[in-house]
Amino acid sequence: MDHSSRNSDASSFLPLKQVTEEILFSDNEPKALEAPVARLYSLFSDLTGLDRNSERLDDKTATPLDSGLAISPRQAAGCILDFVRTAQFLRATHAAVLAGQRRFPNQTLEILYAGCGPFAPLAIPLATQFNPHEIQFTLLDIHPRSLETARRIIERLALSAFVRAYHQGDATTYKHPAGNALHIVVTETMQSALLNEPQVSIALNLTRQLCEGGILIPESVAIDAYLWDLEYKPRIVARGNAQSARPQPEMARIHLGRIAELTLETCRNLAKKLGDDLSEDRRLPFGSVETPVDATENFYLTLLTTIKVFGRFALSEYESLLTYPIVMHDVGKIRGGMKIEFCYQLGRKPGFKCRLVSNGEVGDGPG
16 A cells, blocks of 8 residues: 555554554454554544543534434544444444455445544544545535544545545435445444434435445344343443443343344335335334233333444444443333334434233333
8 A cells, every 4th residue: 555645644644554453453352452442532532632521512512403313523532432332343344345345346435424423433444454446435424523523634644535525414315426336334323222313314315325235334233122120230340431230141131022123125125115204203113022921010121232233243232332221111110911012213302112012902102
């Protein structure tokens, strides 16, 4: 790779390349990569002055959208520190580029990064591993501050040749330029159980714009329903700066079944049914489950997210803030012998809703 055009800040480029390769190619498990991911965050923060303590109004302001909440640039930057998530998504995106090169030989891969945030952590590091004729990024974000900051990093590192365009706008309505094939879409605009953020609406819009054979990252976001005995007190284990409750083998929980899986295929099928109508009153029907007749009143309904990012790279429960269980407290305690039907509410506060069916009676659970 020719680095002759990258002399504007070689002192930052070389550490970026080194830390990227440590994350991508280390034999360590992702959980051992907290330190290199923290260095990646610090490198970007040093280049821009944006960190978790920034008090600039446009750094700390989230944007409510018709399709959910776009978190603030400061929050988006901080997501990097969810280090297993960052490591797995970066490794998966690298693997997707290699797969794309096999699927589309002798083509420049066009990659749309929707909700790139101020640090574009799934684009900028990969520019150290490829040439501009191999990959081209379109960086898309609702916040001008995020795009301004990402552009500053890219220009400081002399990586502008990797960026096709910077686009400020809503990813749920974005239209990729006609005649410009879109090979890979990357978007991680989500929380546990697909609550609040617009991941679903973004995926519905962008998957129908992917070319044939195109790749969606993440490949799969699966939501499973469990009954969970919340009176069990798990051991609290310190992990980084957070406190995480790790489930023990004796924890009482019952797997009820998978209620939804967001993939390229399911998104395209849903998009065909919905057309352009993603209004707030739209509810996407998903699966249903039944509770075992011997379930006690101590059990609460919980939703657990697992993510197949791409290929062998995945996030299992408790590996990331994205894969912590969400308790549907408003439903209350669940009895045995009930049927629970699920749908997904679009709009400003997206999320799963459920309907309880028991002894012939029907009641809506707000979820």
